[in-house]
Amino acid sequence: MADSKRGRDIVKQAKAEVEPLTLEQVDEMIRRREPMTLVDVREGDEWRAGHLPGAIHIPRGYFELQVDEKLPDKDAPIVLYCAGGNRSAMSAKTLKELGYTDVRHMIRGFSGWRDGGFEVVQPKNWTPEQRERYSRHFVLPEVGEAGQRKISEGKVLVVGAGGLGAPAIYFLGAAGVGKLGIVDFDTVDISNLQRQVIHSTSRVGMNKAESARQAIDDLNPDVDVQIWKERLTPDNVDGILAQFDMVIDATDNFSTRYLINEAAVKQGKPYIYGSIFRFEGYASTFWPAAGGPCYRCMHPEAPPDELAPT
Numbered sequence: 263m264a265d266s267k268r269g270r271d272i273v274k275q276a277k278a279e280v281e282p283l284t285l286e287q288v289d290e291m292i293r294r295r296e297p298m299t300l301v302d303v304r305e306g307d308e309w310r311a312g313h314l315p316g317a318i319h320i321p322r323g324y325f326e327l328q329v330d331e332k333l334p335d336k337d338a339p340i341v342l343y344c345a346g347g348n349r350s351a352m353s354a355k356t357l358k359e360l361g362y363t364d365v366r367h368m369i370r371g372f373s374g375w376r377d378g379g380f381e382v383v384q385p386k387n388w389t390p391e392q393r394e395r396y397s398r399h400f401v402l403p404e405v406g407e408a409g410q411r412k413i414s415e416g417k418v419l420v421v422g423a424g425g426l427g428a429p430a431i432y433f434l435g436a437a438g439v440g441k442l443g444i445v446d447f448d449t450v451d452i453s454n455l456q457r458q459v460i461h462s463t464s465r466v467g468m469n470k471a472e473s474a475r476q477a478i479d480d481l482n483p484d485v486d487v488q489i490w491k492e493r494l495t496p497d498n499v500d501g502i503l504a505q506f507d508m509v510i511d512a513t514d515n516f517s518t519r520y521l522i523n524e525a526a527v528k529q530g531k532p533y534i535y536g537s538i539f540r541f542e543g544y545a546s547t548f549w550p551a552a553g554g555p556c557y558r559c560m561h562p563e564a565p566p567d568e569l570a571p572t
């Protein structure tokens with residue numbers, strides 16, 4: 263019995279064989295968007311209480327059953343973590359035995375990570391209906407649950423529910439944006455319907471913001487729609503924009519465009535602008551708070567509104 267191993271010896275040996283990464287190194291890799299798959303090997307209830315940003319979850323108990331599907335590339339860089347560094351070392355050992363070539367683990371684990379004040383993602387508890395509704399987003403690696411969570415918590419203001427606003431509002435609503443603001447003083451005309459798909463024949467004569475709200479309420483009950491059936495003015499623009507994370511300018515006149523741009527610059531929020539003329543279109547995002555110019559930097563002078571082609 264002299265050379266019989268104890269459980270702890272196996273853990274110790276695994277730890278000695280796997281390249282360790284510090285919390286700071288992993289944080290840096292996440293920030294730099296270094297290509298790697300970050301794998302959380304803890305149990306489901308630990309994962310649901312919070313995890314690292316961008317991590318995928320393969321509980322150690324299901325490791326061998328799920329690795330082929332979730333980690334298909336045996337030469338891709340993989341970083342494992344658990345609560346304190348033991349289970350991740352053991353899982354790394356398993357991966358190495360399975361032929362994975364680039365496996366490291368984070369020492370001190372999630373406990374160290376959380377106590378160190380690094381970014382923690384709280385998984386959202388989706389309802390079964392939401393899981394169905396956003397299932398096509400969940401399967402897109404570029405969106406996934408983390409992306410849907412961002413969309414679902416996003417607050418977007420759309421000024422104008424006409425040719426540009428209609429598709430923008432419709433797709434934001436379909437995607438499940440958390441809060442959607444719509445500003446439009448105009449009413450639905452039958453000549454709008456050939457392109458402003460959010461409105462309908464039964465709503466001709468109705469205010470456009472109201473008509474758009476009815477369409478979104480019917481499309482996706484997750485979205486909190488707030489409407490303003492009035493013109494955007496220097497008096498109301500700041501108060502309205504303050505309730506949102508960003509603004510989409512879907513108007514067709516220069517004076518409103520400068521008004522929105524100015525408010526967005528003042529509040530440090532992204533200003534997304536689009537414009538169309540026949541078969542030509544422009545779309546751009548201005549966000550001086552994150553670097554770069556604002557709309558007025560590009561067009562210092564506002565031309566008179568009469569010059570805006572409709």
Ligand SMILES: [Zn+2]
Binds near residue numbers: 555556557558559
């Ligand atoms: Zn500027």
